[in-house]
Amino acid sequence: MSAKQKTQETTSYKPYSWQAILEFRAMWVVLALGLVLPFVISKPLATEIMVYALFALAFNLLLGHTGIISFGHAGYLGAGAYAGAMVVYYGGVGVWVSLLAAMAGGTLVAVLIGLLAVKRKGAYFAMISLAIAQMLYFLALSPFKRWTDGEDSLKLPPLSVDFPFHIDLSDQLSLYYFVFVIVALAVLAQWRILSSPFGHALKGIRENEDRIRACGFDITRIKFLSIIYSGLFSGLAGGLLAIYLGAASITILFWMTSGIVVMQTVLGGTHTFMGPFIGTAVFLYLRNNISNYTDRWEMWVGAMFMALILLFPEGIWGTIVQKIGERRRPSAS
Amino acid sequence: MLLQTKGICKHFGGLKAVDQVDFSIEQGKLKSIIGPNGAGKTTFFNLVSGLYKPTHGQVTFQGKDVSHASMNERSQLGITKTYQITSIFPRLSVFENVRLAAQSRVSMFNSWRKAYSYSAINNRTMEILEHVGLADQQGRTASELSHGEKRYLEIGIALATEPTILLLDEPTAGMSPAETVEATHLIRKLSNELKLTIILIEHDISVVMGISDEVMVLHEGKKLAEDTPEKISANETVQNVYLGKGAEPCSR
Numbered sequence: 001m002s003a004k005q006k007t008q009e010t011t012s013y014k015p016y017s018w019q020a021i022l023e024f025r026a027m028w029v030v031l032a033l034g035l036v037l038p039f040v041i042s043k044p045l046a047t048e049i050m051v052y053a054l055f056a057l058a059f060n061l062l063l064g065h066t067g068i069i070s071f072g073h074a075g076y077l078g079a080g081a082y083a084g085a086m087v088v089y090y091g092g093v094g095v096w097v098s099l100l101a102a103m104a105g106g107t108l109v110a111v112l113i114g115l116l117a118v119k120r121k122g123a124y125f126a127m128i129s130l131a132i133a134q135m136l137y138f139l140a141l142s143p144f145k146r147w148t149d150g151e152d153s154l155k156l157p158p159l160s161v162d163f164p165f166h167i168d169l170s171d172q173l174s175l176y177y178f179v180f181v182i183v184a185l186a187v188l189a190q191w192r193i194l195s196s197p198f199g200h201a202l203k204g205i206r207e208n209e210d211r212i213r214a215c216g217f218d219i220t221r222i223k224f225l226s227i228i229y230s231g232l233f234s235g236l237a238g239g240l241l242a243i244y245l246g247a248a249s250i251t252i253l254f255w256m257t258s259g260i261v262v263m264q265t266v267l268g269g270t271h272t273f274m275g276p277f278i279g280t281a282v283f284l285y286l287r288n289n290i291s292n293y294t295d296r297w298e299m300w301v302g303a304m305f306m307a308l309i310l311l312f313p314e315g316i317w318g319t320i321v322q323k324i325g326e327r328r329r330p331s332a333s
Numbered sequence: 334m335l336l337q338t339k340g341i342c343k344h345f346g347g348l349k350a351v352d353q354v355d356f357s358i359e360q361g362k363l364k365s366i367i368g369p370n371g372a373g374k375t376t377f378f379n380l381v382s383g384l385y386k387p388t389h390g391q392v393t394f395q396g397k398d399v400s401h402a403s404m405n406e407r408s409q410l411g412i413t414k415t416y417q418i419t420s421i422f423p424r425l426s427v428f429e430n431v432r433l434a435a436q437s438r439v440s441m442f443n444s445w446r447k448a449y450s451y452s453a454i455n456n457r458t459m460e461i462l463e464h465v466g467l468a469d470q471q472g473r474t475a476s477e478l479s480h481g482e483k484r485y486l487e488i489g490i491a492l493a494t495e496p497t498i499l500l501l502d503e504p505t506a507g508m509s510p511a512e513t514v515e516a517t518h519l520i521r522k523l524s525n526e527l528k529l530t531i532i533l534i535e536h537d538i539s540v541v542m543g544i545s546d547e548v549m550v551l552h553e554g555k556k557l558a559e560d561t562p563e564k565i566s567a568n569e570t571v572q573n574v575y576l577g578k579g580a581e582p583c584s585r
């Protein structure tokens with residue numbers, strides 16, 4: 001770079017870091033791959049990956065982007081699934097309304113957890129969210145059995161969409177693309193949120209909560225809004241999950257759901273945007289293949305998880321980004 | 334008076350870290366606080382900035398009692414402090430460290446507009462980076478900066494919140510002598526050119542003497558003296574407990 005250029009540049013600014021540019025491109029690459037995914041792996045598995053990837057991204061809004069650990073995300077996903085399924089089952093409404101109800105369900109649980117726990121830190125927040133999710137599980141299991149069917153899942157009739165055009169959701173490929181388009185839009189919306197002043201404030205909280213408060217940010221309200229967004233997108237994932245499964249099932253609310261989303265997110269890389277998406281795809285692909293061969297898939301998936309984390313300490317995508325950064329550094333400075 | 338404390342106290346259990354301190358500063362002045370380690374200087378700043386609530390006493394700012402306002406509320410009112418122990422956003426870029434602080438005056442909850450589309454904030458960020466001499470480091474990750482550069486970034490973050498009063502807690506801590514001289518110039522510039530009201534905590538007396546309008550000496554939480562720099566350096570009690578020019582300075 002010539003000296004002349006250099007003097008001109010002192011007043012200009014280049015706000016976008018190479019990581020942000022890389023993540024932005026990675027997002028489009030992953031979404032483009034999503035277009036062909038059902039021709040590479042089975043259609044139901046592809047659909048499941050999309051739904052859970054959205055869920056993991058929503059979870060990572062809290063863990064990776066705000067620095068809040070939640071062990072209760074089953075509560076948001078389950079609330080979304082049950083809210084979405086119940087309005088169809090009892091109200092006979094269409095798929096779009098069902099998805100709106102699912103988002104409302106997830107958001108409602110987020111408001112509840114937010115009100116009770118937003119000021120708690122670290123393990124305290126994690127435990128309160130776990131407790132509330134467990135409470136929802138037991139409520140759905142027996143006191144509300146009349147409405148949820150308890151251990152028997154709440155089964156949905158075959159569904160189809162009529163607006164903007166007819167889509168038969170009992171066709172596996174149509175269902176996949178329906179889910180894919182909604183997930184893609186939700187991913188883009190989350191990217192947009194994280195690129196906003198609010199999203200940047202979240203990163204500030206994650207990096208240094210004390211300093212961001214000293215800069216005048218009202219972190220209680222910012223965290224609260226972050227929990228709401230996480231609940232909203234998790235609820236949407238829950239609504240899609242109910243449509244994909246054709247039912248809202250009690251296992252969605254089980255604590256293991258909260259544990260698996262942590263694993264998927266960590267596997268991909270919490271400090272990245274697309275990490276949770278990639279982690280989910282790898283996790284579900286492995287689980288699906290392993291469970292074809294053995295009933296003890298939990299053990300094998302656990303072993304694989306540990307091996308991958310040893311190999312990729314920052315998660316698969318997180319470690320790749322880190323390595324690219326290390327390569328850049330000598331030339332950059 | 335822009336800022337005033339009346340009989341302010343902070344007790345940690347039995348320890349009176351700050352004890353009955355009356356302090357005031359007028360708009361546009363630069364006042365320094367000196368005192369040996371553990372005198373209560375940082376605790377005093379934390380009372381003014383709102384990190385701690387006083388055990389007794391009152392803080393008034395622009396005529397309003399702000400004793401019970403939270404740290405973020407006081408920041409929004411215009412009271413900002415820098416940290417003795419560097420407190421930055423380590424994994425964010427230098428640019429983003431300062432931009433975030435500048436953003437605090439404009440938007441916290443807008444979730445849709447792009448953060449980098451606020452050109453006024455971007456320009457202000459660059460202006461501040463120029464002031465603290467970090468403009469050509471804007472793209473680097475903050476954690477990669479040298480110690481001295483981090484100290485400047487610390488000041489840059491505080492400046493970006495457009496403070497009415499700036500509290501600087503040992504800004505030269507850990508700096509080399511050359512860096513200390515530069516930092517002293519910067520503080521003088523902030524005071525003279527940007528007309529900021531500044532309270533400066535310093536360990537290095539020579540820094541304080543050249544640039545302060547007045548100096549307050551703290552000792553074991555209490556105000557020992559408050560005067561012009563010349564009179565402070567001539568004050569015998571101060572010499573004994575702090576400056577160490579007397580026969581027997583206090584033991585550390």
Ligand SMILES: Nc1ncnc2c1ncn2[C@@H]1O[C@H](COP(=O)(O)OP(=O)(O)O)[C@@H](O)[C@H]1O
Nearest residue numbers: 345348350368369370371372373374375376377
């Ligand atoms: N959060 C705290 N809890 C307990 N004691 C504290 C705390 N902060 C400071 N102190 C004590 O208060 C006294 C004053 O500390 P400080 O204000 O940091 O002094 P200075 O900044 O003048 O070196 C010291 O004895 C210190 O140990």
Ligand SMILES: [Mg+2]
Nearest residue numbers: 374375376417
């Ligand atoms: Mg101190």
